[in-house]
Amino acid sequence: MDQIKLNGMMFYGYHGVFPEENKLGQRFTVDIELFTDLKKAGQSDDIQDSMDYGQVYQVTQRVVEGEAKNLIETVAEDISKALFEQFGMLQAVSIYIDKPGPPIPGYYESVGVEIYRERQDDV
Structure with missing residues (x-):
């Protein structure tokens, strides 16, 4: 399967289980790998046969900068x-999804979650 990758997208959101995270917010970095067949796009040189990276960014931005969630697992889902x-x-x-400097005891560069999902018939 072919892949389109968007790396290091940065957003500001209010996700977390601690009240200060919901009030102050923080930066989140998101990497996405999209699995699809790109053969037609490679032959036609037409964006209609591929996935618009700008639209992928906008969809991701709406979720990350949207309604606050307790868990970044939920944001990824x-x-x-x-x-x-x-x-x-x-x-x-x-x-x-990478969450730099989490407000938990200890010294961390970041914490993160990674999920992999396949298209289901009911989607």
Whole structure:
């Protein structure tokens, strides 16, 4: 399966289980791998045969900068659902969300979650 990758997208959101995270917010970095067949796009050189990276960014931005969630696991799940709804040619997606400097005891560069989802018949 071919892939389109969007790396290091940065957004500001209010996700977390601690009240200060919901009030102050923080930066989130998102990497996405989109799995689809790109042969037709490679032959036609037509964006209609591929997935518009700008639209992928906008879908991701709406979720990350939208309604606050307790868990970044939920944010990742919501991104995957929105991408499957927006892009009929999308067969699978891998999403990594990185949360720099989490407000938990200890010293961390970041914490993150990665999910992989495939298109289901009911999507």
